[in-house]
Amino acid sequence: MWINNVEILKGVEFCAPKNSISVIVGPSGSGKSTFLKSINRIVELNTNVRWQGDILLNGVSLFDMDPVEVRRRIAMVFQTPNPFPHLTVFENVALPAKVNGVAKDKGALRELVKWALEKAMLWDEVKDKLEKHPNVLSGGQRQRLCIARALAMKPEVLLLDEPTANIDVINAKKIEETLRELKNEMTIIMVTHNPNQALRIGDYINVMFDGKMIESGPVGDIVLKTRNELAIKLLSEGW
Numbered sequence: 001m002w003i004n005n006v007e008i009l010k011g012v013e014f015c016a017p018k019n020s021i022s023v024i025v026g027p028s029g030s031g032k033s034t035f036l037k038s039i040n041r042i043v044e045l046n047t048n049v050r051w052q053g054d055i056l057l058n059g060v061s062l063f064d065m066d067p068v069e070v071r072r073r074i075a076m077v078f079q080t081p082n083p084f085p086h087l088t089v090f091e092n093v094a095l096p097a098k099v100n101g102v103a104k105d106k107g108a109l110r111e112l113v114k115w116a117l118e119k120a121m122l123w124d125e126v127k128d129k130l131e132k133h134p135n136v137l138s139g140g141q142r143q144r145l146c147i148a149r150a151l152a153m154k155p156e157v158l159l160l161d162e163p164t165a166n167i168d169v170i171n172a173k174k175i176e177e178t179l180r181e182l183k184n185e186m187t188i189i190m191v192t193h194n195p196n197q198a199l200r201i202g203d204y205i206n207v208m209f210d211g212k213m214i215e216s217g218p219v220g221d222i223v224l225k226t227r228n229e230l231a232i233k234l235l236s237e238g239w
C-alpha cells in the first residue's frame with residue numbers, strides 16, 4: 001500500500017481469527033496505525049492511497065463494499081479518547097447508531113445505548129450522567145465511552161489503536177477486561193506499545209517492522225517458539 005507514492009505497507013499478510021484478540025506490536029513508524037486504518041479503509045479519507053492486494057471480511061472484499069458500510073461493520077477506537085464534546089453522554093453513543101440505522105425507534109435506541117454502555121463496563125458509572133457532556137468524565141471513562149459508541153454500531157470487527165495509552169492503570173485494566181468480554185461477540189484487532197499488555201490479552205500476536213508483518217501466530221507459539229530475534233527483543237524489552 002502506497003501513500004503519496006511511498007510504499008508504507010509492504011506485502012503484509014495478516015489474518016484475524018473470529019472471536020479472538022489479535023494484537024499488533026512493533027516499533028514506532030513501522031506502520032501499525034496505517035495498517036489498522038487500512039482495515040476499515042479510513043486511511044483513504046485524507047490521503048492519496050494506492051492499493052495492491054485485497055482485504056476480506058468473511059470472504060468478501062472490502063473493495064466491493066460501500067466504504068460507509070465497511071466502517072459500520074469494522075469500527076475503530078483511537079488512541080486519544082475523542083467523544084463529541086458538544087453532545088451528551090447519551091447522544092455520543094446514540095447518534096452514530098441512529099445515523100447508521102442500527103436502532104429503529106426511540107425505545108430501541110435507549111436499549112441500545114444501555115447495552116453498549118454496559119458492554120463497555122461504563123453504565124454503572126454514567127447512568128446518572130447521561131444528559132451531561134463528556135467533559136465531566138475521566139480520561140478512562142471517556143475512552144470507554146468511545147468504545148461504547150463503536151459498539152452501538154454493532155460492528156463485527158473492533159479496531160483499537162493503543163486504547164490504553166493515555167489512561168491510568170486501573171482504567172487500562174478495565175478496558176482490558178472489557179475487551180476480553182467483547183471477544184465473545186466480535187473480532188478484535190488492537191495495536192499496543194506495551195509488551196506486557198500484548199501478552200496479557202492477545203490470543204494472537206503479530207509483529208510489524210518496516211511496513212512488513214515479520215511474525216504472526218498464537219501467543220503461546222510466539223512466546224515459546226519464535227526464533228525471530230527482533231520479535232523476541234520487542235516482546236521482552238518493549239520498543
Ligand SMILES: Nc1ncnc2c1ncn2[C@@H]1O[C@H](COP(=O)(O)OP(=O)(O)OP(=O)(O)O)[C@@H](O)[C@H]1O
Binds near residue numbers: 027028029034047
Ligand atoms: N498520511 C500520511 N502521509 C504520508 N506518510 C504517512 C502518512 N501516514 C503514515 N505515514 C508514514 O507511514 C509510516 C508508518 O506510520 P504509522 O503511523 O502507521 O506507524 P506506527 O507504527 O503506527 O507508529 P507509532 O507507533 O509511532 O504510532 C511512517 O513512516 C509515517 O510517516
